[in-house]
Amino acid sequence: MRARRALVGLLAAASLTSACAAREPQVGVSAADPLGMFCGEQCRTALASETPPEQVSCQVAFLNPATSFPYGAAQALAAQRVATAYPGMQFSVLNAEGSVTTQTSQLDTVVNAGADVVVLDAVVADALAPAARRATERGAEVIAVDRAVNAPVLSTIKAPDVELGDRVAEHAAEQLGGRGRVAILSGTPGASPTIDRTTGITRTLARYPGIEIVDDVNGNYDITQGYQATRNLLSKYANGELDWIISHADIMSLGAIQAIEAAHREGTVRISGIDGQQQGIERVADGSYEATVVYPVAVSAGVVAAAKACSGEPLPERIPLDYPLVTRADVHQYLGTTYG
Structure with a gap:
């Protein structure tokens, strides 16, 4: 694992405003159940770890594309909730608010500041590729969630x-x-x-x-x-x-x-x-x-994957999430299970 330096000031730079100020958004996951109902058997097998959560020790940054829409707001909240399951994980969330330039700068900054793993939800796949490559070249592991990035990464976690x-x-x-x-x-x-x-x-x-x-x-x-x-x-x-x-x-x-x-x-x-x-x-x-x-909140599985990567355990190149069709015939079983 790379030598660590504190990610000074990064949490202060993160904008974590909710898209729904009237109530805390639902995210469908928690520290007790970080994977939720849409991480199926293949997903759970891929993320199973031999390392107890209290033994995970590293710096992880989640780069969120924006919090101005409900999915992005839910991702920011879900990431923080799941990270609390790992007391030795120094965790930060940064939001780009839709700006490729901002997210590129954030990725360079967290890697230069010593992040061991970056969980990246790219604003635009092609535009973030050079920064993702630089991160990998500097020794950080990059895990893509929600949106693919057109660069080699440790793993990509999303529904297809x-x-x-x-x-x-x-x-x-x-x-x-x-x-x-x-x-x-x-x-x-x-x-x-x-x-x-x-x-x-x-x-x-x-x-x-x-x-x-x-x-x-x-x-x-x-x-x-x-x-x-x-x-x-x-x-x-x-x-x-x-x-x-x-x-x-x-x-x-x-x-x-x-x-x-x-x-x-x-x-x-x-x-x-x-x-x-x-x-x-x-x-x-x-x-x-x-x-x-x-389309499930993907970052929760991303944080679990980051913890596994911090412990030196392997991850598959792709980890799929389930994506059921919800109609009036079965809608009631999905109320309260996702985000919003």
Whole structure:
């Protein structure tokens, strides 16, 4: 393990404001149960450690892309909760608030300050690759969570975004009976989930010749932008010209549902999405949202993996998380199990 130096001032630099000030967000994990219900058998086997938590001693930094959206806020909180299970782990969380430049600087800084392991949720996969390579060259271990980074890392922990896109699109196609006009509400351009979820959605819908993708609009993983993008779609496509919206993320879907309701297009324009955010699951329960595919909070497994790496134990190159489809038929078993 590398010689350690204190990460002076890094916690002060971290912005840990919640996206939901009225209540502490749910994250679906705790120090007592750091892996939650979406780390299945393969995941738990990969993260099993021979080292007792109290014997883990190292410096770990989690680099979060932003806390301005619920998933990012939940990640920051989950990381801190899980890290408390390791009393000898010096742990810090830094939030880039969507800036590639900021996150690149943060990664260089924590490595120069002696971090043994960096748990990285990259703002943009390609842009963070050079800094991730520098970190590895300087002797730090990098574990990617949630979003892949296009550089060699010790392990990548996430649900498979292409397959999430497949799953939500397959459900929509089945509900449409194989015929209809679909729009995609996409996330941040260049982010690996955006690229991969679009790949899954488009390749699945391509198997249905009666389904046409009429538009792909950007909501940037933001509720307000999701509302505005959907409002524009509803203005562009009259009744009968748009049947379904597939959203890359529940946070955008919540804005989209508001736009659909404001336009009185409920029932004629249906919507489903990805992430399994609690507010999205609640919308499935009340019937205004057709379905959501759960994307679990990945950083909790990342912190457990970091502890294992600190102890010199091996990790597989990829550790998958489960991603169930939530519909009205089974929604009640998922209430309170994810984040939001």
